[in-house]
Amino acid sequence: MNCCCENGETHDIRIEGDVGADPIWCNRCSCNLDLEDFPVSEELAKELSYWALKYGDWIDWETDKLLPNGVELEAEFNQIGVV
Template sequence: MNCFCESGETNDLKIEGDVGTDPIWCNRCGCNLDIEDVPISDELTEELSNWAMKYGEWIDWDKDKLLPNGIGLEDEFNQIGLELTEKVKQELGDKYKVKYSPSRSARSYAQNGL
């Protein structure tokens, strides 16, 4: 998978949700990777893509405000992300290092009174 690392490719991956991006990143340089380039099953690709599209459902984007039960919604999102990360690890095996980076945006909104 191509990235911005000096070697031009990576085997160190991070699963992370964000607005409008694929959920797989180079853990070294931070490059967002094309999920279609990751050697995982079509089924898991679809699961990850569907999960990523739910990023930020705990925020009212029009009002830039945390929704009621926003922290709970984010916690649920993070739990699913952990489960999907384990599936990615199983499918990729030892050739890749894979970690999960949980969302913390709801807590940030809550701390700032939004």
């Protein structure tokens, strides 16, 4: 797993959603990493990918504003990511 750290190696990762990105990041340099490079089960990879695709469901992208229940939707998304 190569990242943007000085030595190019990732030893500390975080799971985080973002638009159009795999949900795995280097926790030091914030480089987005490819999920397929991690030795996780196919089931976990699918679950993480599905979760990541839900990122931003609380935003009306045409107006760039939160949906009426956006705060709750974002909190639910974040809680699923914690579990």
